[in-house]
Amino acid sequence: MSHKSAKDFFRPLAVGAPLPLREIPARPSRAIHFFDPSNEKMAAKIPDMVGTVDVLLGNLEDAVKADNKVAAREGLVKIAQSTDFGPTQLWTRINSLDSPWVLDDLTTLVPAIGEKLDVIMVPKVQGAEDIHYVDRLLAQLEAKAGISKPILIHAILETARGVANVEEICGASPRMQGLSLGPADLAADRKMKTTRVGGGHPGYLVREDAPRGEDGLPILDAQRAIFQQDLWHYTIAKMVDACATHGIYPYYGPFGDIKDTVACEDQFRNAFLLGCVGTWSLHPVQIKIANRVFSPSVEDIAHARRVVAAMGDGTGAVMIDGKMEDDASLKQCLVLVELAEKLAEIDPDLKATYDAIPTEA
Numbered sequence: 001m002s003h004k005s006a007k008d009f010f011r012p013l014a015v016g017a018p019l020p021l022r023e024i025p026a027r028p029s030r031a032i033h034f035f036d037p038s039n040e041k042m043a044a045k046i047p048d049m050v051g052t053v054d055v056l057l058g059n060l061e062d063a064v065k066a067d068n069k070v071a072a073r074e075g076l077v078k079i080a081q082s083t084d085f086g087p088t089q090l091w092t093r094i095n096s097l098d099s100p101w102v103l104d105d106l107t108t109l110v111p112a113i114g115e116k117l118d119v120i121m122v123p124k125v126q127g128a129e130d131i132h133y134v135d136r137l138l139a140q141l142e143a144k145a146g147i148s149k150p151i152l153i154h155a156i157l158e159t160a161r162g163v164a165n166v167e168e169i170c171g172a173s174p175r176m177q178g179l180s181l182g183p184a185d186l187a188a189d190r191k192m193k194t195t196r197v198g199g200g201h202p203g204y205l206v207r208e209d210a211p212r213g214e215d216g217l218p219i220l221d222a223q224r225a226i227f228q229q230d231l232w233h234y235t236i237a238k239m240v241d242a243c244a245t246h247g248i249y250p251y252y253g254p255f256g257d258i259k260d261t262v263a264c265e266d267q268f269r270n271a272f273l274l275g276c277v278g279t280w281s282l283h284p285v286q287i288k289i290a291n292r293v294f295s296p297s298v299e300d301i302a303h304a305r306r307v308v309a310a311m312g313d314g315t316g317a318v319m320i321d322g323k324m325e326d327d328a329s330l331k332q333c334l335v336l337v338e339l340a341e342k343l344a345e346i347d348p349d350l351k352a353t354y355d356a357i358p359t360e361a
């Protein structure tokens, strides 16, 4: 595979296109809330959701009926033009690169609302070649429309080949903002034997050892604990490593069992603990869950601040509550403290909560 030379990596791909960013801004994006701009009832709610969610995403791809693709695109243009998004980011998910709609998606959206669009989510990305295609086209469209800042690209990891190529996808362009797991399409592409949109599966489990009878054989009808396993652990961990390596951001994706808010919270928390910065929200009920889960807890911030205070210049080792803390645990604490500070800048309730944490000796 040929790579661009280092000196060319940050050059615009079209004369007149904005300079690529050298660092991807760490803007809070705990929930990327999906809406169908062709659904009038849903679309009408969007202006009032500004400020309640970190990212609003006008979805043009799966979950939008084929007959509504043009209406969704036009609906998104209308909403974007007539709404002041304030602190909330505006993203879109375009149709897949092999679809009959994607070219019109890009050539319509960039001139019409390119100044307002922060990130374009590209589905079913297979390899660096898909990112290169969108990268060049965006540069041409930005140059033609006189857009002042580069629109970033977010890829969905939802094909087996995409997972195999995750490193090259992350490093394909300075526009790469992050990756989301797409468990539904990925399951289909891998021929996993599931029928769900994200989450676990009761059949994917580990069972406690059987007690043995006097004859030494397992007692098969004995009660045994079972532990459901996480179908997505491998892919999320691989995605997190690839994103961290390339200085971009990993996200969980959709959780389709909307009514099971408890399991949704578990799935989101697993992703948060593994390193993801956010997740998708498909229904308003999931925004609160995501905002809660992807914000460090009061207990973690209280502990992290104690470690930071106790560690002085950041070297050496100290004992806190019977546990050894050193440079490495300090770095973990700083991840949480810095995230809390970033979130507090845009979330006054959270700021008040963190400010109220007492300083312990």
Ligand SMILES: CC(=O)SCCNC(=O)CCNC(=O)[C@H](O)C(C)(C)COP(=O)(O)OP(=O)(O)OC[C@H]1O[C@@H](n2cnc3c(N)ncnc32)[C@H](O)[C@@H]1OP(=O)(O)O
Binding pocket: 033, 034, 035, 036, 041, 042, 045, 059, 062, 063, 184, 185, 197, 254, 258, 281, 282, 283, 284
């Ligand atoms: C595998 C993937 O690609 S996942 C990504 C693609 N999928 C999506 O984007 C799905 C987006 N979400 C949805 O389409 C819907 O939320 C559904 C179909 C899951 C459920 O919709 P409903 O059955 O209408 O949900 P429900 O009745 O609970 O809705 C309650 C209210 O919230 C509104 N609402 C539902 N979802 C959303 C949303 N995503 N954004 C804004 N408002 C919404 C409804 O319009 C409804 O409004 P009303 O009270 O004025 O009637």
Ligand SMILES: O=CC(=O)O
Binding pocket: 062, 123, 156, 158, 181, 182, 183, 184, 185, 186, 197, 198, 253, 254
């Ligand atoms: O697009 C998301 C998925 O899970 O598929």
Ligand SMILES: [Mg+2]
Binding pocket: 062, 123, 156, 158, 182, 184, 185
């Ligand atoms: Mg998908």
